[in-house]
Structure formats: C-alpha cells, structure tokens
Amino acid sequence: MPTGEERVKDQFIKKTTGMIAHSIEELDASYEDLGITFRRQTGKEVITNSSSWASVAFKFQNKNRTSGLFDPPRAMLASFKSRDGMYRRFSYFNIRNKHEAEKICTFLRECFELE
Numbered sequence: 392m393p394t395g396e397e398r399v400k401d402q403f404i405k406k407t408t409g410m411i412a413h414s415i416e417e418l419d420a421s422y423e424d425l426g427i428t429f430r431r432q433t434g435k436e437v438i439t440n441s442s443s444w445a446s447v448a449f450k451f452q453n454k455n456r457t458s459g460l461f462d463p464p465r466a467m468l469a470s471f472k473s474r475d476g477m478y479r480r481f482s483y484f485n486i487r488n489k490h491e492a493e494k495i496c497t498f499l500r501e502c503f504e505l506e
Contacts, residue, residue, distance in 0.1 A: 410469070410480035415440060418478060420449035420467055429454050433464060445471045445478060466492065 412418045415437055422430040434450030448468050452461040469483035486492050499505065 410471075412478050413476060415445050415447065415471070415478060418447060418471065420451040427454075431461065438468075443473045444481075445473070447471065463488070 410418065410420075418435075420430060420432040420435070421428065430451050430453050432449055432451045436448045438446040438448055440446075446468070447470075448466060450464055450466055452464055454460070455462050465488075466486040467483055468486070470481045471478040472481045486495060
C-alpha cells in the first residue's frame with residue numbers, strides 16, 4: 392500500500408501530465424496511464440499568448456470507467472505561466488456539460504454586449 396507521500400506524488404503527476412511543456416503547441420489535455428487513455432483531447436484553441444502567460448481552451452472527453460466508452464465532450468479553460476523555459480498550468484476551470492456552457496455564454500454575451 393502506498394504511503395501518504397507516494398499518494399500525493401502520484402496525484403500530482405496525474406494532475407499535471409500534459410500540462411507542462413516547452414511550448415504552447417506541446418500542451419495537451421490528454422491523459423494516459425499504463426497504455427490506457429483516460430482522457431483524450433479533441434480540440435485546442437490558444438486564446439492569449441504573451442511572453443510569460445498563456446490562456447488555452449481545450450476540448451476533451453473522459454473515459455467512463457464503468458462502460459469503457461468516452462463521455463460527452465467537456466471544455467477546460469487553463470492559464471499557463473512560462474518560467475525557466477517551461478509552461479506550467481497555473482489555474483484551470485472545467486465546463487462539464489451543455490447547461491454550464493449555455494449559462495457561461497449567456498453571461499459573457501451580457502458582460503460584453505455581444506449578439
């Protein structure tokens with residue numbers, strides 16, 4: 392049985408896999424462990440990119456552990472900080488379903504007076 396420290400280290404590795412890279416092009420929301428894909432990236436859009444910060448939107452699907460099939464698409468909005476030649480995820484927000492996406496879109500339309 393893993394110790395507390397090993398579990399924390401394992402969780403850190405799982406959370407950051409694909410979220411550390413030398414360039415924005417290398418950043419990936421996919422997650423694979425022991426040859427099994429648990430999350431696959433299906434789209435990516437760089438929103439902003441300055442010398443030290445980047446904001447990226449990812450479209451991805453998680454594998455349902457019960458059925459083995461991939462769930463409906465989700466989105467992740469993530470910010471990355473460049474330090475020592477590496478982009479590292481600083482923060483992120485997941486949009487889990489269509490209902491959440493619609494509410495966010497409505498809010499943004501109202502905030503920025505979009506059609």
